[in-house]
Amino acid sequence: MTAMLAVKDLQKSFGNKKVLQDVSFEVERGHIAALVGPNGAGKSTIMKSILGLIPTNGGSLSVDGQPVRINSHQALEEVGALIEYPGIYPFLTGRQHLELFADGKDKSADIDSVVHAMEMERYINVKAKSYSLGMKQKLGIAQALLNKPELVILDEPMNGLDPQAVKHLRDVIKEMAANGTTFLISSHILSELEKLADTVLILNKGVIVEQTSMQQLKDGTQTVFAIATDDDVRAKKLLTAADIALAPGDAIGILQDERGGLDSALRLLIGADIHVLAVDHVEGDLETSFLNVVNAKEVR
Ligand SMILES: Nc1ncnc2c1ncn2[C@@H]1O[C@H](COP(=O)(O)OP(=O)(O)OP(=O)(O)O)[C@@H](O)[C@H]1O
Numbered sequence: 001m002t003a004m005l006a007v008k009d010l011q012k013s014f015g016n017k018k019v020l021q022d023v024s025f026e027v028e029r030g031h032i033a034a035l036v037g038p039n040g041a042g043k044s045t046i047m048k049s050i051l052g053l054i055p056t057n058g059g060s061l062s063v064d065g066q067p068v069r070i071n072s073h074q075a076l077e078e079v080g081a082l083i084e085y086p087g088i089y090p091f092l093t094g095r096q097h098l099e100l101f102a103d104g105k106d107k108s109a110d111i112d113s114v115v116h117a118m119e120m121e122r123y124i125n126v127k128a129k130s131y132s133l134g135m136k137q138k139l140g141i142a143q144a145l146l147n148k149p150e151l152v153i154l155d156e157p158m159n160g161l162d163p164q165a166v167k168h169l170r171d172v173i174k175e176m177a178a179n180g181t182t183f184l185i186s187s188h189i190l191s192e193l194e195k196l197a198d199t200v201l202i203l204n205k206g207v208i209v210e211q212t213s214m215q216q217l218k219d220g221t222q223t224v225f226a227i228a229t230d231d232d233v234r235a236k237k238l239l240t241a242a243d244i245a246l247a248p249g250d251a252i253g254i255l256q257d258e259r260g261g262l263d264s265a266l267r268l269l270i271g272a273d274i275h276v277l278a279v280d281h282v283e284g285d286l287e288t289s290f291l292n293v294v295n296a297k298e299v300r
């Protein structure tokens, strides 16, 4: 089956500064792909390239098998997008914004449906000049979702949304994906997309450094037990001498691996008459494993 979105060997420079190098990835229909990377990694540039908004310096892009170029946008009819900041006209109401973008047979019903989905009924008929940051952001997302596109590209969509709105947006996106809509969503915070995306693309300095499933990334996170004793200095020496894997840092963090770790550490400490005062289970941290990937594969 053709991928809904295919990016192959994409290159982009601004002047003589290379900002994307050989970027290749595919997103299958109905999948939610997270494009994650630090500020300046090139996330927005990838999205603008896919949308034919900026010229590229090589590579190919296709949406549902149709090529996209700067002057050939036909493939983009089925694409909805929000890039960087929503373009808001202060003197139009939210509904008037959506009317400008609606292109279905029953515009009014489509608008009602997206307004309902995004929970914007309360202020949709008010002029956008009085909108808060989060309300503007929701309007931008509503525009991207409005015409029931096959592919939706959202650049940092959670910006400015409160936790309840974030959770609600996740539910809306998941439901659309379950009905076959494909999503490419960027963020500089991996954990923000943890409960949403099934595919993860990690971008650093214009290069995709990791392409994996969210599940695999989560499985790779390490379990750590933080322990406190009545003599941490001696405890640490003993554990190090016994070759028990410890997390970096001053506190004592036992890394749990397939051989165990915690039980042998405890036996050793108790045997040496050191009192273990507390043991805390530290959740495997996705953000740390993301930073590890970015740092380990740092490119020149
Ligand atoms: N119009 C432009 N002219 C020159 N350089 C640009 C332009 N747009 C982007 N860049 C550069 O390209 C690189 C990638 O920028 P991009 O906006 O794609 O990053 P990003 O991953 O979206 O970052 P952020 O998380 O801050 O949104 C940066 O080094 C940026 O300075």
Ligand SMILES: [Mg+2]
Pocket: 043, 044, 045, 084, 155
């Ligand atoms: Mg950006």
